[in-house]
Amino acid sequence: MGCQHLEEIYELFLLGALSEQGALELREHLARGCPHCLERIREAVETVYLLSLTSKPARPNPQAKTQLLNGFQKK
Amino acid sequence: MSEALSAEDLLARVGQQDLAALGELYDRYAFRVFGLMMHILSSRDEAEEILVQAFQRLWSESSPLSEEGGSVAAWLVVTARQAALDRLRIVRKGKLRPDARAETAGTEEGIETSSRNTKVFTSAPPAPKSVPKTAGPRTGAGKSGPGGRAKFAAMAGVPPAWLPRPGEIELIDDRLGLLHKVINQLPMSQRQALELAIFAGLSETEIAAELGEPLGKTRTGLRAAVTFVKHRRRAILGKWAANI
Numbered sequence: 014m015g016c017q018h019l020e021e022i023y024e025l026f027l028l029g030a031l032s033e034q035g036a037l038e039l040r041e042h043l044a045r046g047c048p049h050c051l052e053r054i055r056e057a058v059e060t061v062y063l064l065s066l067t068s069k070p071a072r073p074n075p076q077a078k079t080q081l082l083n084g085f086q087k088k
Numbered sequence: 089m090s091e092a093l094s095a096e097d098l099l100a101r102v103g104q105q106d107l108a109a110l111g112e113l114y115d116r117y118a119f120r121v122f123g124l125m126m127h128i129l130s131s132r133d134e135a136e137e138i139l140v141q142a143f144q145r146l147w148s149e150s151s152p153l154s155e156e157g158g159s160v161a162a163w164l165v166v167t168a169r170q171a172a173l174d175r176l177r178i179v180r181k182g183k184l185r186p187d188a189r190a191e192t193a194g195t196e197e198g199i200e201t202s203s204r205n206t207k208v209f210t211s212a213p214p215a216p217k218s219v220p221k222t223a224g225p226r227t228g229a230g231k232s233g234p235g236g237r238a239k240f241a242a243m244a245g246v247p248p249a250w251l252p253r254p255g256e257i258e259l260i261d262d263r264l265g266l267l268h269k270v271i272n273q274l275p276m277s278q279r280q281a282l283e284l285a286i287f288a289g290l291s292e293t294e295i296a297a298e299l300g301e302p303l304g305k306t307r308t309g310l311r312a313a314v315t316f317v318k319h320r321r322r323a324i325l326g327k328w329a330a331n332i
Contacts, residue, residue, distance in 0.1 A: 028289075030290065030310060032291065073135070
């Protein structure tokens with residue numbers, strides 16, 4: 014299968030915006046190990062990353078870190 | 089710990105059960121991940137719960153991630169976003185089962201009190217080197233059988249092989265402000281559609297309904313928006329000389 018028709022949808026696939034059918038088609042194609050699409054999907058992850066970070070950073074409660082680390086130490 | 093260590097160096101140490109390295113990664117990335125969680129969930133308790141789960145999962149999955157050599161920052165952002173959206177969908181649909189909450193929050197109280205009563209930190213996180221029960225979204229990830237780890241990863245975030253190289257993400261981080269200006273150049277309707285996809289996790293069909301648009305218009309607009317951002321990104325990062 015050619016990949017040209019997938020060019021527009023890698024990001025939408027990662028964002029979860031595609032229809033089930035579209036997502037299934039791309040997932041099956043990726044599962045076949047298409048190197049072109051693997052490169053494109055990596056690039057799409059970059060785009061999703063930058064889009065996601067349009068949200069402003071915020072400071073979590075300092076206790077969150079303490080409790081995260083303490084939880085492991087208790088094990 | 090030395091600032092000279094890259095996130096990927098720290099991840100390798102996390103793979104050796106180095107808690108200080110996990111703490112260092114938390115210090116580097118918690119603000120941006122938490123900001124994203126807040127944007128999606130609008131609840132500090134819920135956002136902190138998902139934030140911590142993301143780092144618990146990073147601890148559990150550090151070895152395969154480290155072996156693949158992908159960007160830690162990208163993994164954290166994409167995985168946490170997916171987990172937050174899955175939580176949001178559950179809350180939205182009113183299907184937050186008491187037992188599901190109990191797994192996550194150590195409480196059997198239901199959805200009405202969940203955002204005020206998130207006690208995830210009071211229950212011990214999963215043991216290192218095991219996939220935590222609570223880390224993944226509840227989208228069928230737990231149904232994975234033999235060979236289910238890849239499925240788990242694909243559904244809850246991205247498989248390690250899909251992650252961009254750390255250098256690519258560093259380039260983006262260096263020019264994030266400029267890249268975000270690109271998004272503001274989008275027509276309002278396209279930007280709205282894109283934001284609904286990014287922060288509300290809506291599908292094309294749901295976005296069309298939300299915006300009161302024909303599906304075809306939404307679909308075309310979303311593709312145009314993503315293509316615009318992608319092309320601008322390539323140009324800004326010097327990967328594509330085309331004048332767009």
